[in-house]
Amino acid sequence: VEVRDFRAGVRGWIHQVGESLVPGVEDQSVEAQLNHQRRVQRLLFDAGWMRWGWPTRIGGLGGSPILRAVLGEELTSRALVHTTSWSMHEVLGPAVAEFGRPELVEEIFPLLLRGEEFWCQGFSEPEAGSDLGSMRTTARPRSDGWVINGEKLWTSWAHHATRSIVLARTGDAGSRGISAFLVDMDTPGVTASPLETMAGVDEFCSTSFIGVEVPAERLLGELDAGWRVAQFILSCERGPIFWQRGAWLAYHLGLLLDTAHDGASASALGEAYQLLWAFRATSKSTQDRIAAGDLPGAEASVDKIMIAAADQAVFDVARDLLGGEIETSDTARSRAWRREWAYSRAATIYGGTSEIQKDIVASRLLGLPRSA
Structure with a gap:
């Protein structure tokens, strides 16, 4: 299936299914988030969309891994699923498919894709x-x-x-x-x-x-040989899940457009926009490499550094432009913004700190000495 046709099909399906894909706003607990995702995955699996981009031997429908990135993008760019939990089958699924016993993978992988299991x-x-x-x-x-x-x-x-x-x-x-x-x-x-x-x-x-x-x-x-499995998983972390995180950030940046009423606020939005789209340009080349069967190595540390900077920039500008709403309000909308801002503080820590990533770039990509 062509990527353009797949994207059009996913968009049409989202429009057709409608409100049942939209998460509730009042209950923002982890349990509510995961229960909603399970419902969405079940609908996607039964309609076939969840199976594209995965090998047929494990219950998929074949096709390029790019299709999985597109699906995640279309969902997260509308905030229909949360990137934090949606990412887990993309992080862990490929490793189990690659290194697990075939008979075990064939049994459990469809359960993961349908949302009946969470890893x-x-x-x-x-x-x-x-x-x-x-x-x-x-x-x-x-x-x-x-x-x-x-x-x-x-x-x-x-x-x-x-x-x-x-x-x-x-x-x-x-x-x-x-x-x-x-x-x-x-x-x-x-x-x-x-x-x-x-x-x-x-x-x-x-x-x-x-x-x-x-x-x-x-x-x-x-x-x-678990280090090889770990490195495989870390490479997957830099793939479709970073792409869909970028879509999630773009969605939230879009919500802020009407809050910019002067040059300073417009400039702050522009800076966040620049960081985000610079990341997306880099991430697109990473998605293409993965689709060609070439898992990224040290180069993916650049993606990690850039998405962390964009993540914090988007929610910093939200804090500045929302006029104290994140800090003091207790509406469902404010709680959601506050949760995202607090989560973004860890963007430079989880998945390998920015300091570690910069060290990898310096030593393995630029060939700089470890001591000044």
Whole structure:
């Protein structure tokens, strides 16, 4: 299917389905957000749109991954789904499809696409954030599988997830001794404890694994090769989910156009617009690379730096132009803006801090020395 035809079809379907796709505004809880997304995914799956861009062997309809980026863009540019939760099947799905046992993937992937399952990512730990090579969670072999012990931190949506991709140490110190596992979240010994953020939502969790038994067939990829799985996932983070985040930011920037009543406010909007569209130009080339089967490497750090700057710029200008609404009002609209502004503060931290990304650009792209 051609991208232009696919986009036109998605737009026509959105127009036809109408109000049932629009989320409520009063209940802004994580549970309400995920329940709405499940309904939207079910409708999309049954209509076929959710399956395009995924291989037929796992329940998809084939076609370029660009189709998934287009679908996410059309939904998030209308705020029909929230980018934070919509992104998870794009982050984790490709890795499970690539490294999971075929018979397992064929069974569970349609459930993910239809919204009957939700997956999370167990990477960061209390003492291992950007430096995943120092993680302490372990997986020890037993006759029919593995036993995982450890704690993960900042696990998005863990308390609502069906499964998690968990990185654990199976070998020597450093990144070469890490393996990746697909763990069912209802396995005895798994406990997800929600953490409320400054945005007033309990998206993140501290997730403990105590004597968690994992079947041998849940190893993703090869033993001690979890770093490859992790790098694959991080590359996916820079793909369609950044593109749809850009669409989400463009939607919110559009809401602010009528608030610019003087040169200073128009200039502030223009600066945010410039940062956002500079990112989208860069991200478009990244989408094209991914569609051609070329997952980005260090170059994707540029995308991460740019989307973080645009994210904060959009919601900073919202705070300035809305005249105290974000800080003091308690309407549903104000709470939504406040949540987005607070969430944008973390844009330079989550998914790899901007400082780490700049170091990657300096050392791996520009070839600069590590010491001045």
